[in-house]
Amino acid sequence: MITLTERQSLILKAIVRDYTEGGNPVGSKSLVQELPMKVSSATIRNEMAHLEEIGLIVKTHLSSGRIPSIKGYRYYVDHILKPEKVDSQDLKVIQHSLGGEFHKIDEIVAQSADILSQLTSYTTFTLRPEVKNSRLSGFRLVPLGNHQVMAILVTNNGDVENQTFTIPNDLTGDELEPVVRFIDDQLIGLPLQDVLAKLQSEIPLKLSQYLQHPNGFLDIFGRVLSKAAAERFYVGGKLNLFDYTTKQDPQEMRSLYSLLDQTDHIADVIGPPGQQIQVRIGNEITNDLLKDYSLITATYDVDQHGQGMIALLGPTAMPYSRMIGLMGVFQQELARKLLEYYRYFDE
Amino acid sequence: MITLTERQSLILKAIVRDYTEGGNPVGSKSLVQELPMKVSSATIRNEMAHLEEIGLIVKTHLSSGRIPSIKGYRYYVDHILKPEKVDSQDLKVIQHSLGGEFHKIDEIVAQSADILSQLTSYTTFTLRPEVKNSRLSGFRLVPLGNHQVMAILVTNNGDVENQTFTIPNDLTGDELEPVVRFIDDQLIGLPLQDVLAKLQSEIPLKLSQYLQHPNGFLDIFGRVLSKAAAERFYVGGKLNLFDYTTKQDPQEMRSLYSLLDQTDHIADVIGPPGQQIQVRIGNEITNDLLKDYSLITATYDVDQHGQGMIALLGPTAMPYSRMIGLMGVFQQELARKLLEYYRYFDE
């Protein structure tokens, strides 16, 4: 267990701040000038030597100034940092852009990713409240003429998924009607997960009573169902990566950028909802591509509708206190907006 | 009007090929070795001096080898190049990936962008056949329960657009039925463009016979209609930009990458359907961000269903003959696949 004296703590804090703002290693002389206590640079140097010994700061070369190590950021985040109160200007932006009318949960969640990335100049990820609590509340097949049918699935949370299909010549829309009625009778009200499970087991059997070749229909139903049950991350501020990245090798940039498009990998990196606000720094992130970055994740809570997530990817040298403050506000505002939205459908 | 001797033409061709393959300026000595005629490097130098004088090749510095100028590429493309026969392997890939079953035109068009970018390692854009010939063939409002309604619009080309809306408490789905009937009676069969025009003029007036506050509905209808009438480019191989780009300034990369996301700007750059296959090189492209790249565009023809476009963005030093060959094949295969698709709905 590391314990720092008051003075050491102030020094670490100043190094983190200076390096985050200026981007250059911090030397003893510049520290002397801005620290409140009046000691010489030699004293600061002694303290810095100690901070280095216990691994909180490192040199970029033998005679350079110091920069925080990952362990140093960790200590700073855990013991020194105080979340910054969010700028009233920023708060207005957030509340205004979540204040409008939305027709879909996904729109709200995607919008959040965009505003947060805009406010931070970093890259953001948002995940809607888990769908594992969602239940099937309606399924339609709407014939559109000319071999086309639209399948529409609605959940009790107001989510709507749809997909258009072409159906073979020998299958008319009318023949599908008893199938829809079967689904309405047997499956409505069940959690999507359960329906998915039954799709593997009993449903095919029962359906064969109505349809000679149920596979085509099962495919349709399965696809829409999977779409509704899928957890999707929305990514905001992808382009910001170009600003804060440390890489200049185009191949590395490519890999990194490509990662942002693979929303399933993102899920692995960010992990399931958990602690309120979590900061992962450098190699604490379980993905080698991100080992030079920091990730702040926050879980938000929408009562019986489950939990969702917000995440923020930026350089290890980021203004953590402002960021954590912002994440806190988003946690609240997003949950509030979603509750308001859900309430509308629960009426 | 430029005329080159046979030998000058061979030299230009060799310079273009060498530079495209190797990326280095080409000198007289290496040219001597690979050219079929047996002359000395001094002779080649004289010819090169002439080619430079008329602006087809340039030096990177006073004593360097030569690289083709934009004018040089232009001449090469217009007078020397012969489209390369497409590799049978590549042809298989194309036919196989367009051979599957598709449920939407957009899927086919998007898929084409992806394969082409994969085969070329460049960035591609595809535009579906113009919608200006599309006619409204159906409009539905499907109540989904709990204040939600899905609006579905179908065109005679089999395009389906939909959007979910929340409707105010004081408006029930039933009240909207006469509105839908009005649309079916009055607007079905009209080109989307005409419907859009009427939306600005006579429709609001007539609608007010059925609805007290038609604005909400008009908004819904207008949005779905606009989506159906919008021309959308699909972009493939965005990530390839990282490989062939010449920039290393992250800010320029950002601008460039951002351009690829702005599909409306893309339309301006690529322009309307026109010549069969057009090559624009460097500053011939009407966008400063792309002045170091080349753009090959091709128009394909789907009979009465209109024309669409394929485009390819890559470095100015690209293997034009292979690329033009590929574009030719795509032109045919895509048109063929789309015809097959449309025929299914015209039955």
Next chain:
DNA sequence: TTTTAGCACTTAACTTAATGGAGTGCTAAT
């Protein structure tokens, strides 16, 4: 015991100089 002044030392970053190689243009001979 803690702090400080002073100094030798290290390193990155920048500048300057030297060298070799690839390629050119030009001239004079073929």
Next chain:
DNA sequence: ATTAGCACTCCATTAAGTTAAGTGCTAAAA
């Protein structure tokens, strides 16, 4: 019209020198 030969130019690389920032350590001061 072609070619051999040569002076010349420029890039790329390496080597050497300089400066500025910053460190660790020692010995004296507080």
